[in-house]
Amino acid sequence: MQIDWQKNPLIPAIAQDYETNEVLMLAYMNEEAYNLTLSSGYAHYFSRSRQRLWKKGESSNHTQEVKDILLDCDADTVILKIKQNGVACHTGRKSCFFTSVLQDKVILDKEIDTDSIYGVVDTLYHTILERKNSKDSTKSWTKKLLNDKELMLSKIREEADEVCVAIDKESDKQVIYESADLLYHTLVGLGYRDITPDRVKQELARRFGTSGIEEKESRKK
Numbered sequence: 001m002q003i004d005w006q007k008n009p010l011i012p013a014i015a016q017d018y019e020t021n022e023v024l025m026l027a028y029m030n031e032e033a034y035n036l037t038l039s040s041g042y043a044h045y046f047s048r049s050r051q052r053l054w055k056k057g058e059s060s061n062h063t064q065e066v067k068d069i070l071l072d073c074d075a076d077t078v079i080l081k082i083k084q085n086g087v088a089c090h091t092g093r094k095s096c097f098f099t100s101v102l103q104d105k106v107i108l109d110k111e112i113d114t115d116s117i118y119g120v121v122d123t124l125y126h127t128i129l130e131r132k133n134s135k136d137s138t139k140s141w142t143k144k145l146l147n148d149k150e151l152m153l154s155k156i157r158e159e160a161d162e163v164c165v166a167i168d169k170e171s172d173k174q175v176i177y178e179s180a181d182l183l184y185h186t187l188v189g190l191g192y193r194d195i196t197p198d199r200v201k202q203e204l205a206r207r208f209g210t211s212g213i214e215e216k217e218s219r220k221k
Contacts, residue, residue: 006030008076010046015056015088018067018081024088025096027056029078041066044079050198059118062086084105088109090118104122104135121197124184128191145188152192156185 003011013029016022027045029037033053036044043056043064057063068081089096091110098108114123131142145152159182166178179208 001071003031003071003075010048012077013043014047014077014079015043015064015082015084016079018083021208022095023097024082024084024094034078037066037069042089043082047198049194049196050202052198052202056088057085060086062088064088079130090114090122090132117165121187122182125187125191128188132191142188145185146192149192152185156182156189159185 004187010030011030011034013027014025015024017024028048029044030046030053033044033046036053036055038054043066045054046052047054048053055063063085064080064082065085066080066082070079070081072078084094089098091098092112092114093108093110096106098106100107114126128142128146131140132146134140134143145155159178162178163175163182166175170178185186187197190200
């Protein structure tokens with residue numbers, strides 16, 4: 001039985017510990033990711049949020065060694081039987097499935113410091129997404145911003161203006177402080193739109209080596 005990639009260009013891929021059968025994460029594969037997984041022996045996926053192919057563990061080195069691949073009866077979902085090196089979840093937990101709906105609590109503690117692996121920007125962005133999906137909005141400024149678009153937009157404008165003032169008239173320390181405020185509020189805006197910082201990095205990479213004048217001219221075409 002073969003996967004019909006014309007019919008199913010993107011299929012769910014469940015990563016399962018090959019020894020314990022614990023489900024560690026769910027991601028998606030396109031044909032290129034699937035073929036790379038087969039040829040390399042390591043799990044590759046297609047990220048819907050990043051809109052690109054990625055090797056699991058490409059930045060953290062928490063790779064997934066593939067021991068077997070199981071295809072379901074409709075040939076549109078796969079289970080990867082894997083050996084997980086490190087942890088599977090970007091939050092630093094062994095599994096991505098750590099929140100109990102019925103108990104309404106987190107049931108798995110973090111095992112690693114994600115700041116040192118993914119960097120503070122990506123970690124902050126994922127924390128913003130956690131706040132976005134949280135039911136409790138009473139103590140979270142992030143949640144308040146996400147629930148009030150006009151407030152969020154006004155804060156981004158305000159912080160951008162304060163960065164300009166700081167650069168023009170204030171100390172280096174104040175420039176750094178105001179820039180951190182702007183970055184945080186911009187990340188909240190990205191979280192509101194479900195746009196990962198990775199896609200911003202991809203855009204910067206696309207522009208690398210192109211002059212600003214050429215880049216602006218290309219937008220007019």
